[in-house]
Amino acid sequence: MKINNWLSPQNFSEEKIKRYQAAFSSNKPFPYLELANFIKPEKIIALLQALNEQEFSPKQADLFQFLQTSDLLYSDDPVLKEFIALFSSPELIALMHDVTNLKLNGKIDLFASIYQDTDFLLPHDDQLPGRKIAFMLYLNDLDEKDGGALAFYETKNKTPTKISKRIIPKAGTLVFFEVSPLSFHTVEEVVIDTQRITLSGWFYG
Amino acid sequence: MDRRVNDLNHGYLKEETKQKVRKSFFHSDFPAILLNDFFDQGFYTELKKKILSLNFKRDAVILHHSYAISSYKITSKEFCDFISFITKKKIDEITFSAYLLTWKDYMILNDKYLQKPGIDVIIDLTDNWNAEWGGVVTFTDGKGTVYPVTPTENSLAIVERKKNLQKYIQYINHHAKDKKRLLLIASI
Numbered sequence: 001m002k003i004n005n006w007l008s009p010q011n012f013s014e015e016k017i018k019r020y021q022a023a024f025s026s027n028k029p030f031p032y033l034e035l036a037n038f039i040k041p042e043k044i045i046a047l048l049q050a051l052n053e054q055e056f057s058p059k060q061a062d063l064f065q066f067l068q069t070s071d072l073l074y075s076d077d078p079v080l081k082e083f084i085a086l087f088s089s090p091e092l093i094a095l096m097h098d099v100t101n102l103k104l105n106g107k108i109d110l111f112a113s114i115y116q117d118t119d120f121l122l123p124h125d126d127q128l129p130g131r132k133i134a135f136m137l138y139l140n141d142l143d144e145k146d147g148g149a150l151a152f153y154e155t156k157n158k159t160p161t162k163i164s165k166r167i168i169p170k171a172g173t174l175v176f177f178e179v180s181p182l183s184f185h186t187v188e189e190v191v192i193d194t195q196r197i198t199l200s201g202w203f204y205g
Numbered sequence: 206m207d208r209r210v211n212d213l214n215h216g217y218l219k220e221e222t223k224q225k226v227r228k229s230f231f232h233s234d235f236p237a238i239l240l241n242d243f244f245d246q247g248f249y250t251e252l253k254k255k256i257l258s259l260n261f262k263r264d265a266v267i268l269h270h271s272y273a274i275s276s277y278k279i280t281s282k283e284f285c286d287f288i289s290f291i292t293k294k295k296i297d298e299i300t301f302s303a304y305l306l307t308w309k310d311y312m313i314l315n316d317k318y319l320q321k322p323g324i325d326v327i328i329d330l331t332d333n334w335n336a337e338w339g340g341v342v343t344f345t346d347g348k349g350t351v352y353p354v355t356p357t358e359n360s361l362a363i364v365e366r367k368k369n370l371q372k373y374i375q376y377i378n379h380h381a382k383d384k385k386r387l388l389l390i391a392s393i
Binding site for chain 1: 314376
């Protein structure tokens with residue numbers, strides 16, 4: 001697995017990683033980082049083509065409504081297998097550790113999701129045993145007026161109070177945050193006839 | 206001049222109908238009934254007018270709900286007798302929570318807000334609501350059994366919530382525009 005096939009090495013110089021560390025730990029309302037152009041544009045196209053062959057099932061409950069694949073760790077698709085190898089690679093795990101200072105064990109979960117008109121994910125913190133970092137890689141662009149923003153909540157006494165940060169999906173951007181009792185977030189309703197396509201999952205530790 | 210004779214649709218006052226409804230409610234693995242055109246049209250119109258004139262307060266607990274709420278007591282003898290007959294519980298009056306929900310409102314499940322087993326009585330006062338807009342009262346046992354109560358104006362739903370059965374109200378999406386979802390819900 002050659003990490004440089006997917007990522008631009010200039011984005012991961014020692015100096016930039018130091019900047020990422022500082023940004024991750026100081027970002028509010030809880031530690032997160034937004035990395036634009038995380039993967040090369042040609043890989044975004046390859047991922048979208050690979051996902052076009054995957055089966056997405058409707059997921060609906062009190063908390064959410066969207067389409068999702070099963071765990072992609074079991075996919076036979078060569079592009080997805082390469083992507084999983086990238087995200088499980090010692091180099092990327094080391095990079096995530098360097099930025100977040102969180103101890104990771106190399107295990108990940110990976111799903112693809114599509115949010116369409118009226119789809120949403122209501123506020124929650126993502127906490128489950130072993131989950132250390134939640135991540136999402138956006139595979140297409142949305143405008144602010146389209147909905148579908150990832151929004152982070154400020155908390156008071158570990159209870160979410162108000163949204164203080166919104167991230168608008170942009171193809172190739174990787175967002176990740178520390179899963180903690182404070183990591184309350186939501187995906188705002190998509191309000192136009194479009195698709196919000198992401199690969200998302202968790203790093204475990 | 207009020208020319209209304211009954212509070213309920215006269216069809217539901219017939220002994221034969223009441224027996225059928227009670228049998229249907231109790232002789233089911235999932236005791237639940239939904240009765241359409243439940244109130245007499247005049248009573249329904251008056252009830253809706255009274256509910257809309259209540260002082261609703263916005264209430265948002267982000268991890269559980271977002272809606273406007275008030276309360277209203279129904280003392281109609283016909284109504285209470287009907288509920289008593291169906292549920293086999295002596296009821297003289299029922300105090301309902303009145304919920305007013307609009308775009309972005311919801312009620313989700315939360316371990317801190319577990320509902321004790323009981324019988325839920327739900328009166329739907331929303332005219333022309335489309336279930337595709339959300340706002341559907343839904344019962345779930347958390348193991349895959351889901352019972353959505355079809356939104357229908359002037360309907361009465363009675364649902365026995367046994368152990369582990371909880372209810373939520375689906376998130377209301379933007380297709381609802383400025384329409385209001387109006388519900389009365391009580392647990393007896």
